[in-house]
Amino acid sequence: MARLLFGLGVAAVIFTIYAVADCAFFDRMRIRGLSRAWWIVVIIFVPIIGGVLWFIIGRGRRDRGGVARGRTVAPDDDAEFLRGLREDAAQEERIRRMEQELAELDGDESGGVGGTEHEHKRPDAPDAPDEAGPSGRPNG
Numbered sequence: 766m767a768r769l770l771f772g773l774g775v776a777a778v779i780f781t782i783y784a785v786a787d788c789a790f791f792d793r794m795r796i797r798g799l800s801r802a803w804w805i806v807v808i809i810f811v812p813i814i815g816g817v818l819w820f821i822i823g824r825g826r827r828d829r830g831g832v833a834r835g836r837t838v839a840p841d842d843d844a845e846f847l848r849g850l851r852e853d854a855a856q857e858e859r860i861r862r863m864e865q866e867l868a869e870l871d872g873d874e875s876g877g878v879g880g881t882e883h884e885h886k887r888p889d890a891p892d893a894p895d896e897a898g899p900s901g902r903p904n905g
Contacts, residue, residue, distance in 0.1 A: 777813055784808045784816030788823065795825035 788796075788804045796804065804823050808815035840846045 780816050781808060781812045784819050788819055791824065796823055797825045798822050 785805055785808050788801060788808060791801075793801060798804070799807070804819055808819055811818075
């Protein structure tokens, strides 16, 4: 019988220490009922019942996705969702404009520097292309 009482006493001390530590490190915004200091006082001075009350009452549940508990919000009523849609649309527009600018730059480079669109002939040059020799200069 003494062993059982000793075991229950150790379990009560461990449970109380765990409840105090949980209360001490728990998110302040989710604590319900009392302030953190008062919960610790209750857990310490009423060992088993204080810990049970902490886990049942004092420990608030996590808010799912910023939505109030028990209330669902449609996507078209959610300001954060709508803001994300606007940001996505603005980013798509920026990407489209950048791709268009790149296409215009590519068109200028291929046509201006080495392209065939803007080849200029010398007025005194014959119609036949000059044949280049081994040095790269025209023969003749």
